[in-house]
Amino acid sequence: MKIQILGTATTKFGELWGVSPRTMAREAIQNAVVASGLKPSDIDAIFVGNMLSGILGNQANLGSLVTEELGEFKPSLRVEGACASGGLALNTAINSLLSGQYKTVLIVGLEKMTDHNSDDVTAGLMAAGSDEERIAGATFPGLYALMARAYMQKYGITEELLASVSVKNHYHGTFNPKAQFQMAITVTDVMRSSKVADPLKLLDCSPISDGAAAVVITSEPSKKFAKKPVYITASEVATDTLSFYERSSFTSLAAVVNASAKAYKKAGVTSEDIDVAEIHDCFSIAEVVATEDLGFSKRGKAAKDIAEEKFTLGKGKLITNPSGGLKSCGHPVGATGIKQIVEITEQLRGEAGKRQVPNARVGLTHNVGGTGTVAAIHILQTKL
Amino acid sequence: MKVTPVKLWRRQKETSSLIGKKGHILLWTIIRVPAKSFGQQAPYPVVVVELEGGQRMVGQLVDWQEKDLRVGTNVIAVLRRLRTEEKADVISYNIKFKPL
Numbered sequence: 018m019k020i021q022i023l024g025t026a027t028t029k030f031g032e033l034w035g036v037s038p039r040t041m042a043r044e045a046i047q048n049a050v051v052a053s054g055l056k057p058s059d060i061d062a063i064f065v066g067n068m069l070s071g072i073l074g075n076q077a078n079l080g081s082l083v084t085e086e087l088g089e090f091k092p093s094l095r096v097e098g099a100c101a102s103g104g105l106a107l108n109t110a111i112n113s114l115l116s117g118q119y120k121t122v123l124i125v126g127l128e129k130m131t132d133h134n135s136d137d138v139t140a141g142l143m144a145a146g147s148d149e150e151r152i153a154g155a156t157f158p159g160l161y162a163l164m165a166r167a168y169m170q171k172y173g174i175t176e177e178l179l180a181s182v183s184v185k186n187h188y189h190g191t192f193n194p195k196a197q198f199q200m201a202i203t204v205t206d207v208m209r210s211s212k213v214a215d216p217l218k219l220l221d222c223s224p225i226s227d228g229a230a231a232v233v234i235t236s237e238p239s240k241k242f243a244k245k246p247v248y249i250t251a252s253e254v255a256t257d258t259l260s261f262y263e264r265s266s267f268t269s270l271a272a273v274v275n276a277s278a279k280a281y282k283k284a285g286v287t288s289e290d291i292d293v294a295e296i297h298d299c300f301s302i303a304e305v306v307a308t309e310d311l312g313f314s315k316r317g318k319a320a321k322d323i324a325e326e327k328f329t330l331g332k333g334k335l336i337t338n339p340s341g342g343l344k345s346c347g348h349p350v351g352a353t354g355i356k357q358i359v360e361i362t363e364q365l366r367g368e369a370g371k372r373q374v375p376n377a378r379v380g381l382t383h384n385v386g387g388t389g390t391v392a393a394i395h396i397l398q399t400k401l
Numbered sequence: 402m403k404v405t406p407v408k409l410w411r412r413q414k415e416t417s418s419l420i421g422k423k424g425h426i427l428l429w430t431i432i433r434v435p436a437k438s439f440g441q442q443a444p445y446p447v448v449v450v451e452l453e454g455g456q457r458m459v460g461q462l463v464d465w466q467e468k469d470l471r472v473g474t475n476v477i478a479v480l481r482r483l484r485t486e487e488k489a490d491v492i493s494y495n496i497k498f499k500p501l
Contacts, residue, residue: 136436136440139435140438150459152495153459154432154436154442154447154461155447158432163428163430163449166428167428213434214432215430215431216430260459267427267428
């Protein structure tokens with residue numbers, strides 16, 4: 018694969034009450050195209066990652082909406098796969114380059130969630146689950162709570178250890194000016210926060226957010242593009258059952274294991290080569306399980322490794338979620354998978370400022386939809 | 402996708418065949434921030450159950466006490482009113498689980 022990342026951009030993530038989905042898309046697109054040193058007419062096609070616009074905002078047909086903001090009526094389509102919509106949009110875009118159909122494409126992930134009350138958002142997010150789960154009255158925090166319960170029982174892990182995920186990610190978020198919550202929290206804060214679905218508490222859960230992120234990628238980089246090259250060396254997707262209760266394992270996500278195994282092989286790297294990773298920490302337990310599924314920790318040890326600051330900026334060797342992750346940076350669901358790419362690109366270019374991981378050369382993004390129903394893994398490198 | 406009366410009607414054969422089946426709890430949680438139509442029932446437990454014969458299901462636990470919330474509690478599938486309908490709507494019934 019010879020695919021290079023050009024310009025990247027994200028809006029601020031958070032409760033952006035004064036900003037419409039269209040305005041967010043415009044900001045991210047314009048900044049990404051300008052950062053690429055291109056004109057809008059140089060973009061061959063657009064891929065939009067979004068989950069809830071049709072359900073909450075009654076706006077389907079997002080592909081065309083976004084072309085208006087680019088100012089060029091190029092081929093444009095929306096890709097959806099719950100919270101992995103961004104990663105899947107990128108995967109689709111990469112495949113369009115590999116097919117030879119296009120040479121330079123724009124991918125934008127966006128989500129507008131805070132215009133709607135939390136009841137409607139909770140119900141809307143359950144669109145990522147199955148009828149059986151909806152009939153059971155389950156919510157997404159509830160389904161991940163089941164995962165947390167299974168994991169805690171199997172490995173004898175405490176709620177305090179789980180809380181260390183949020184503590185790390187909030188610490189990282191203090192260095193990210195785009196993050197929704199730029200403040201540190203403690204294990205006690207997490208333990209004292211209100212229960213959402215036992216054993217998960219409010220501060221175990223990523224927030225409801227607005228935001229957009231965009232990247233331009235090309236199969237034919239121009240010599241004029243001055244920034245340090247960053248290549249996408251693997252883009253892999255795997256799927257699993259819609260329902261969590263039907264899985265053979267409650268403590269590992271097969272979609273993540275399968276997609277990451279394919280990605281490591283394609284890129285010719287192992288988990289030990291990864292310097293920096295953006296992990297889909299929609300809930301604290303999700304990061305713990307992912308850290309093991311990606312091969313960064315031994316089974317049953319991830320929560321302890323995280324609590325011992327093995328993945329914390331300035332402490333560890335491999336740093337996870339330097340952006341603050343979904344927990345602190347925010348989780349506008351369709352934007353998250355693209356924001357992860359933006360963060361890793363900045364890290365590999367040495368442009369991440371106070372949250373820079375020293376000498377980062379190999380990065381990974383882990384974007385998950387549903388309860389591990391779909392996973393998109395990307396590996397980014399400074400050299401081919 | 403909404404759980405509409407027609408969806409539940411299409412499942413009625415399967416639903417009625419489950420009534421009275423026994424099993425035990427594999428996993429449990431208590432939903433404290435529910436989806437809208439379940440609002441009046443919160444907080445309520447959601448459990449993953451393994452039925453005798455090995456079939457797995459996910460469902461709400463009803464008529465429960467604190468002591469029932471553990472792995473291995475024996476349960477039976479019962480037919481219960483599903484949720485609170487909006488306005489004058491068809492009242493939906495479905496399988497829930499009750500501790501034995």
